[in-house]
Amino acid sequence: MIKYILKCENEHEFESWFSNSSEFEKLNKKDLLECIFCSSNNIEKSIMAPMISGSKLKDEGEDLLDKKFIKQRNNLLKLREHIEKNFEYVGDKFSEKVREVYYDRKTKKSIYGTTTPEEREELADEGIDLLSIPWVNKDN
DSSP, X not given: OEEEEEEEXXXXXXXXXXXXXXXXXXXXXXXXXXXXXXXXXOEEEOOOOOOOOSOHHHHHHHHHHHHHHHHHHHHHHHHHHHHHHHSEEEETTHHHHHHHHHHOTTOOOOEEEOOOHHHHHHHHHTTOOOOOOOOOOTTO
């Protein structure tokens, strides 16, 4: 078995297991692979690093990576909790609401939500700087 990180034409990344490397190629040629987020059939393998095994150093490195990962995840969870507690969620209306706040300088409202890449670019052209934060799943 081999695990690949896959990427669709819309830049969504996900992983999948295959019996061998030629199995991926065979399924991909027949357009039988599909993005789990947008159902695109235009799939390619993402850049991957090889996994080297067999040494004590590897085990120590994995422990260190696990600890760093857990620490970063906990930091992102704390940040998410702070945002959810102190900011108003405006969902996909974010670009509209952020303009209201930006152009009405008297408003001191803190908001968060989502934008499309196009909306984000438009906001940047208007001089509105945004901060993207990885939204860590609380249940994972």
